[in-house]
Amino acid sequence: MSYQQPISNGPPIERVTVMQGQALASASLGIEYSTVLGSCVATCFYDPEAHIGGMNHFLLSEPPANTPGTQVDEHYGVYLMELLVNEMLSKGARKYNLRAHLYGGANVNRNMMKIGSMNADFAREFLRREGIMLLREDLGGTQARRVDFRPASGQVRLRTVEDRFAPPVQPTPRPAVAQGDVELF
Structure with missing residues (x-):
């Protein structure tokens, strides 16, 4: 087991599972994002x-x-x-302040x-x-990982x-049409 920046005790925490195809952001002290990764990658950004x-x-x-380039797939x-x-x-972060952690990317099969x-x-x-500073990565290998952020x-x-306990290496069903807006920069 390895830990980075141990999570301290504090107010009650609501754990939110980040599933394949999701991107969530918050400024709440009461939120903890959690995911389990095999070959998938999770990026944790922080301002x-x-x-x-x-x-x-x-x-x-x-x-x-x-x-075809016209359809967006959130996976x-x-x-x-x-x-x-x-x-x-959109929540007030500045791109030049972003710091990143990368996790996952195992070749489990x-x-x-x-x-x-x-x-x-x-x-x-x-x-x-994009000029975003990478603070920490734990990528590759053959073992799955659980990340709490x-x-x-x-x-x-x-x-x-x-x-x-590793997630299966099979894609989840995808919707026929993706929804939402993305601004490319």
Whole structure:
């Protein structure tokens, strides 16, 4: 078990599970985001001045090259990274203040493509391209992880998950049409 920035005692906490295809942001001291990752990647963003943070959970980095560009799929990192940044900005965060943590990207099934590695590479490249400082990463390997993140303080707890508790490596059903707005910058 490894921990970063131990989560301190304080007011009662509401744990919110961040599922595949979600990006959530908050400034509430009473919120803790939690997710379990195999090959998926979760990004935790934090603005230390505004005390706003957020987490996303993406299944795949980008759609295949032959996919029509008119439809948005919220399971892809290319969409969820932008969505999370926009959520944070809408709550008062400043892009130049964002700090990031990256977790997941394991290659849990040796017989499958290296999806976890592709997800990890995408997330690192996104941060580099957008000029967002990466504070900590725990990516790769073969073990699943559980991440607990308190968005208002930026505190993170990371634990490895026994294989029998790891999430299945199968995509969830996707809606025919994605909803919501994303502003690309």
